[in-house]
Amino acid sequence: MGGLTFSADGKTATLQMTNVPIIDQPRWPAMDAETTPAFLDFKLVFTATDESVKYEDPMRQYRFVGFKAIAKLEGSVRVPSIDFAFKTDPLDMSKCDFAVMGEEVNGKYYEPSKS
Amino acid sequence: MAQVDSCAIGLTRRSWLRLGIATAVGTSVVAVPVRSQSLPQSCAPPIPQNHEASNGGSCPYPIPWLDKNGNHNQAAGPNVELSNIYHFKGKLARCSGFQGMGADNQGNRHAWGTPTTDYSYMAGEYWAARQAHQGVFAHT
Numbered sequence: 001m002g003g004l005t006f007s008a009d010g011k012t013a014t015l016q017m018t019n020v021p022i023i024d025q026p027r028w029p030a031m032d033a034e035t036t037p038a039f040l041d042f043k044l045v046f047t048a049t050d051e052s053v054k055y056e057d058p059m060r061q062y063r064f065v066g067f068k069a070i071a072k073l074e075g076s077v078r079v080p081s082i083d084f085a086f087k088t089d090p091l092d093m094s095k096c097d098f099a100v101m102g103e104e105v106n107g108k109y110y111e112p113s114k115s
Numbered sequence: 116m117a118q119v120d121s122c123a124i125g126l127t128r129r130s131w132l133r134l135g136i137a138t139a140v141g142t143s144v145v146a147v148p149v150r151s152q153s154l155p156q157s158c159a160p161p162i163p164q165n166h167e168a169s170n171g172g173s174c175p176y177p178i179p180w181l182d183k184n185g186n187h188n189q190a191a192g193p194n195v196e197l198s199n200i201y202h203f204k205g206k207l208a209r210c211s212g213f214q215g216m217g218a219d220n221q222g223n224r225h226a227w228g229t230p231t232t233d234y235s236y237m238a239g240e241y242w243a244a245r246q247a248h249q250g251v252f253a254h255t
Binding site for chain 1 (some may be wrong): 198
């Protein structure tokens with residue numbers, strides 16, 4: 001379970017989920033890599049900066065308009081069958097190389113920009 | 116929606132992101148805040164009965180030039196398609212290259228994250244089965 005929430009000004013978005021069923025697959029991408037059930041909790045926070053961005057490709061029919069952002073992540077993973085758990089440091093201790101937030105249109109919703 | 120294919124530096128067998136994570140989260144968008152839950156029902160194309168038209172399933176359509184399995188083997192960055200869904204309009208945020216530190220349940224400190232440690236959300240409208248659908252999706 002979890003949720004996606006936006007601040008009133010729309011500049012901050014928080015995605016938080018708990019007990020997401022995942023798999024632990026240490027030998028991935030080997031074709032016969034065995035899997036073990038695991039669970040993920042995470043909190044992801046995007047905060048928009050004032051630097052706008054626009055990525056558009058008419059040939060591929062997509063346009064993203066938004067802002068560069070700061071993204072922070074904290075999370076934990078549990079693999080019950082082997083009694084393993086890992087927890088990241090708090091949110092503000094993480095770093096992210098690239099983040100953007102905004103709005104996208106593509107495919108049938110796409111119309112090329114006039115300019 | 117997609118697969119996490121990152122691996123943690125220093126973590127060995129229990130790699131934080133050798134976890135092959137395939138998470139799809141969907142729900143109806145009503146208002147902000149948006150609540151979400153795992154997709155329980157199938158979106159596979161139904162078999163038409165009584166000569167009804169076949170319009171396909173309600174699964175979101177993948178980006179045509181990317182991995183059809185939804186792995187989205189393209190790192191987030193400037194001037195690339197950031198969406199995981201084709202025929203989509205709505206809110207989207209994407210980030211990659213997370214890095215940080217953490218500890219396991221034995222108290223051992225490990226670094227986590229690589230350039231492909233990638234998360235996103237998408238919230239809006241997508242087109243499938245010849246009609247619009249509302250959804251919220253997380254890419255982990």
